[in-house]
Amino acid sequence: MTTDRCVHNRWLPLVWVAMVMLLTSADPVQNRRRDVINAARCRVRCLQNSVHASQNPSTSTQQMHSTSLVNCLQDASCTECIQPCSQPFVSLTLCLGSCKYESESCEESCDFLKRIDVERPGSCPREIATSLDDESCDVVAECESDADCEVADLKCCPRRGCSPVCRRPTHDTFAGMPPVPGVPSVREKSKGGSIELRWDSVQQTNSTSGPVLYIVDSRWNVGQEHSASLMTPWQQIAQTTGLTTTMRDATPGHWYEFRVECVNLSGSRGPSAPTQPFRLLKEPEPPGAPTNLTEGETLIMEGKMAVTVKWMPPHTSHLRVDRYRVFWSKRSMPDSAIEDQGEEFRHVLPGNEHQFQIPSLDADTTYLVQLQAISYYGDYRLKSEKSSIYLTTYPLYSPRSEKRVSGAHHRVGQGHSSISIVAVVHPTPASVTDLAAGQAYFNNGLVKANVSWELPEVSEDEPETDKVILFWSPEVCIAAADSSSEEGLSKLMSASSYEKKFTLYDLRFDCRYKVRVQSVSRQGVTGHVTQTSFQTPSCGDIMVIGDVSPDCPTIVPMVPEEPPELQHKLVISNINNITAVVSWKAPLSDAPLTGYKVIWGFMDEDHLEKTSAFTRVLTKDEVSFSLSELKESSTYQVRVQGRSRVGDGKISSIQFTTPVLRDPPLGPAYKQVTESSAAPSLLATAKPSSPMGAEDPASDLSVQLRSSSWIPLPCWLPWRYAFVTLVFHRCHVLWFSIT
Template sequence: MMRDALTGLCIGIILLLNSGFVVMRRQDSSSALGSIFRTRCAARCLSLHSTRIALSPRHFQCLEPCKDSWELKDGPCRDLCEHAFPKRHGECVTSCEFLRSVMVVKQGDCPAPERASGFAAACVEGCEEDGECSAQKKCCPNGCGHTCQSPKNIYRGAPLKPRKELVFEELESGVLKVCWSSKFNVSAEPVLNVLQRRWNYGIHPSEDGATEWQVVARTSEERVWLTDIRPGRWYQFRVAAVNVHGTRGYTTPSRHFRSSKDPAPPSAPSELHVSDMTFGADRSVSVRLSWSMSADLDIPVNYYKLSWSCSDHTIPSKLKRRQITNGDSTYAELDDLRENRSYTVELHAVSYWGQVPLKSSKAILQFTTSQRQSDLESTVSPVFIKPQSDLLDVGTPFYQDGQLQVRVYWKKKDPTVNRYRVQWSPEFCSHNGSRTQEKLITQENFASLPGLQFSCKYKVIIQPVGSKGRAQAESTTFYTPSCATIQSKSPKPIPCSTVSAVVPPKVLVKAENLTAAFSVYMENVTGLFSWVVAMPQPPQQVTGYQVTWAEVITESRRNNLPNSLISQSQILPPERNILVVSGLQLASLYRLEVQVITTGGQGPATSRTFQTPAHSKPVLHYKPRMKKHHLRSVIERH
């Protein structure tokens, strides 16, 4: 009966610290060390109350400062505990003071002062507390000062390390069971185990590319169930045994573990929207699209694939245009759009699991390139939205005295009014700027609004002050241009502190020496295309290729074949600079376009037109430069 009660006490204490099913809490190295201190605190409570058997409010008081949620603020522990336990808080105060002591005083004892030698014997005040000394050294007296010295009896009373072999069992539900075994400890002090892990993405395990060690569990058991194991990650674990006297440290890192389940494709990008729209003098339009991506993915996004087309029914449909954006970006620029037209955009996130691309479901956005719907104006001769009030008018924003300004005008309706209150604030911006409201009072029928932010939509309200009757306020909205627009018209440099994104450097990597070889079998043409990469200085990392091929249909030849190839596009991994296309037609022209994808974005397109043979005899028009392993993979596939 006593044993059952003691077991129940252990379980009750551990449940207060964390659940047996663990969800990861990301911690840095300092908080991971703090977890050892709090575990010592909990082990003290377990040791102190194991002889009292029954659970009581005092046990919970003792454990309260040991929790990760307990914030150890400055000030006496009594004040902190009075807030949590207004009536009786003696156990809480004692536990709080113990936690503070182990956070300041390191394990072990200082050696006798007369045993100090070398720098440790110098008559200086080299330290004041243990925390100022590196590693396991303590701040100890040497007879004429204090220096950092190696302690003695550093592991006295601390439990032995658990055995380094950890056993992993992956359940059907995806939960990972991690088990270990402890060595026999002579001490009767209760022992708690602290489990840490780290992980890395990729096909292969890597300690260099792994995260910092993270505490995932504290338990009196020799097993734990982890519910947040993600496919596509390599995990390592280590465990430390802790009691009230301290710990001997963590075991050596375990062997790597990876889930047997395949990683899921990334989720569809969210919050896809137009964050900027710029109108040119030639009726061309440039649009910036922005989106968000979940950080909780099995494997990171390698790149984003954009495609867009005009969705206006009055305009003949054309092939979709495509663009690749680096996986670290959450925006893209679409250029050469036309004014007053409707466009449909599709966005995919693509990850790579080895050589296998994993594509998300698509996010779709429809928008119209009309100036009334544009969030931001940046034309050379700005055309602003018609004010919502006929009594108000807004001038063109201008940059003067180091700030963006605009002048607002209004008509006087009541001759008895001699003052006006002007209030203005941004309704939304393309960046995370301030949303504070500004105001001024003027006797004129105009006002200059200073200190405006770039790329924002503002609302301005004019309220008559001092009229005999209650005059109605008038309001309107206006848009401020982007900083880049003002810069293009200013001879002096303008700081753009509110621009949300830095334009990445131009990508210069491109494909060269596009070659093709054709084979014909029963009037079915197969093309083998290859290319090499021209690398500029400094070199940029290649992450893939965007390859598009299309049949060039001349006026003299109508393509009426139902299964003929018109246009297709494909993303290839960086090590594969060849493309095999089947189902081509005899005596036809095909255009191949290759763009190199790098970590900095997409390079310029390189294109070339090839003609397939006019008869069924195999002809090699262009000799491709192929490596043997490339040719072997092509033969195996075809």
């Protein structure tokens, strides 16, 4: 009976680990939804305070709730109260830092956000009846508050005699919350292009009374037919206290679904069922013409030209651009009286490409280049209007017919004969001087900077500068990178100017920019590059010109980095116990470290076995951890991550394989017991091993009990067990009880 109970208790830690890992797997979508609900609850609290402050006995409850949002936005105290509700709650310190002028109502909203982040709705289930020893409690993930539970709907619940764990609350989770709204009705407004949603007011009881806020979500897919598998994730489009809202930016050719969720001070029971797929009656139109079609670099090879053309996507398009079609043909100049049209060539490109190199063009020839965008809508192909430019290739002359000028000399073979081709090289204009960049500033929603330069005096042999070309791009950005930082760093902007100054636009905060300027002659020859660099200020330090100020985001601290120098060493004791000592160094972290989480277990096909994994939470000062009683010839993985108030950090992992142990010692190990020992002792004597094949009967083994003697005992046995096992030649085993 005792053995069965020990085996049962031995497996309980593994069962708990499996349950905790299943329940605490983080869901980013669910966590983002919790942030939306908590922000809505924060707004509802401010609305409720505003309603109580301006309550009129003659005003009905429904009228009071429907107008409270408008009244709140017109009241200074209520506006300050709502201010912290517009961004995800990270910490109380950051939230209080966003409050202006130490507003009491703003600080109270921060306290409310912290409380609902730490204390989630619902009650913990009854404590577990099974009694677990301290060792089994250590392998279960710990939590101090509900905010430590990674899954949004879990609570930190205590266990009898052990650390608390994350568990699902009981059935009273929705106590005090409003009912789930019905499915909203959808219709297209008479003017077209807008979708109107209406829903019924929820029926509240005394326990759920008070202002409510409705969250409206939508999702969509593009196509002639609806496809549930191609639907985008749910996105919030409105929050309102009313019973209707209008989606004004609906696009033809899109299938939409909508849902409504009701939130009060206590929370939400969840969204309504989605509406049936809905689309506008208007069919999608062809995309607009591609924009900014320009001529790029020219490549001269074997008497032929290859010119690159570049463009930007259409400004407007109901559908995604699937293809671009490029046309080119020989033409006379636009102002020529003779229309000389040659053979037309074409090429089709994918919709994500925005440049094309036109091959095999003749020298000193004018071409008409046209570009068309194409979108597919089911079986229909929607074509845009064509964008067009005229380009003229550089002239190449034969030395027999023209005066030879300095330049690159090529021999182009044609059959058995060859001709000599000389590329005419025009003089290079002088480079600009005194290039300087002024202080960056913020104006009309953009970060800008003024640059200026001077044009040197030119001699008779040098051509005059017609214009200059400017290129600017960020080299490095100091500010915290967002999701579009890599794309922003690779963005090269260009422009041309006929003056000695230019205003750079579309700059980013806190970046170092490089500016390159080239002079261009009337013949289109570019001079040498002159460049300079300048630094843009951060969002909070930039100079503002005009009435529009930048909306500087609150810097959110990052989770800890990977713990560096993660290493291990194996220790094998004289009783064949394998212990692994894992150590690391403190990682970099924006917020102070609060501790470490260590997860270890067996490896199964290069993956950690989650069912047999163990978890331990350490303090911030513990940078090493010992794993004892490991199995021989087994592969283990250990994962370590730092923890802070921002969340669990990046994981650093290491794996190792334990060695194969030698067999336990079988020879006698003698322990001297003194004659004065009052306790009885064991004496086991055995004959030396017989030669191979000789008999060794058990009768040759004599065992005697004496008060003082030598005791042959296996030295590898732990003395804390209730039995001593004596092993002799040919596996004859005798058991003696120690009394």
